[in-house]
Amino acid sequence: MPDNSRDDLERLLETWAAKPETQLRPDMERKLESGLGAQLLPVRPLPSQGGLALIFLAIFAACAAGLIAVLDKAGFHLMSGAQIAWMTAILTGGGILFSLALARRMAPGSRPLFPGWLILSSFGAAAGFALLFPWRASHDFISEGWPCAAMELAIAVPAIAVFWLVARRGALFASAGLGAVLTGLAAFLALAPLQFQCMFQQAPHLLVWHAGTAAVLIGLGAIAGGLRRLV
């Protein structure tokens, strides 16, 4: 594109941008000021993003630790040391990233966390299942699998409600991203105790019934977030 054409476009844009299109009527200004001034009460600002992320992470850690302590630990005894270490790292990493992402979505105009990190952590969990565990499928794949999916839902759904109770103070504008991040954090929270409780430590079972259920939850969360308008 020749330079004179570029300058021409810039000049046209500047003229267009400088054009005063609409004036605010004085009565409108007074109406706004008196309307807002009449319902003015002091408010407590949200904690910092770091503080909010720590709140979410603390809930995540406390619930995960409590559930692991209460539930059966068959999976813990079936996994090797390396499997336990990797899965702990992956699930903790997912919890940290989703907590940070949710905290960043709490205030309008915040810099969002690069979605690639969230996708990476979700794929990391799936890759962990695929690479760390044997590829053996049982004959009773479905009858062994659905109780795990049901348990994941039984943990994730109340977890969504708990995280929402904290997030709703700031996350006023629902969006697909907010729904996905909220359900993602709850799904990672459900995956942690399930991993240590489950007695079927095979890649196909973990990928379909654990990671698959989490993926469906995140998808549903995104749809629900996109549909619901809050303010």
Add this chain to the structure above:
Amino acid sequence: MDETPIDDQELRKLMTRYQGADPAAIEELVRRLSPQLLRYFAWSKTGRDDVEDLLQDCWIRIHRARHTYRSSEPVLPWIYAVARHTRLDAYRKRRRRESRESPLESVHEDRHGARLSSRPEGDEFGHLIAGLPETQREVLVMLKVLGMSLEEVARATSSTVGAVKQKAHRAYETLRRALGRVRENAR
């Protein structure tokens, strides 16, 4: 219209006073920000009444959401993120209403869905801008009309600086091509 450049540090102080329920702060904020907000809504088309309704709705939302503002963050991206949600919700509401009602008079739409009937008379360039896709036009309005930085636009639109640059670049390319066509036809 108040054309005084808006200083972010001053706006931060006003927002903090607003959170503390200082009536003078809200008056000052309304006076400083309303003309710009009105311009932002005016570019998203429809009539004068609709633009004022949007402005009023936006201030109600700002009021309800004022506790989510943190004094460590810039004010304009926060304000325009709220304004953007106001505009998008109004757009969705209008779409739903229009899908239920049959229009009394026909409204011509160009290939991007922009209303030709709302274009300013004789404003060929405004006509071309109205034809841009909504997301590209919004970025241009924020950058050129409101004078926001790339970082501020990225925050206001929950996007990244790279994505904003890309949208602006595409808008420029589309406008260059359209301008070329207009001039070609004029010869």
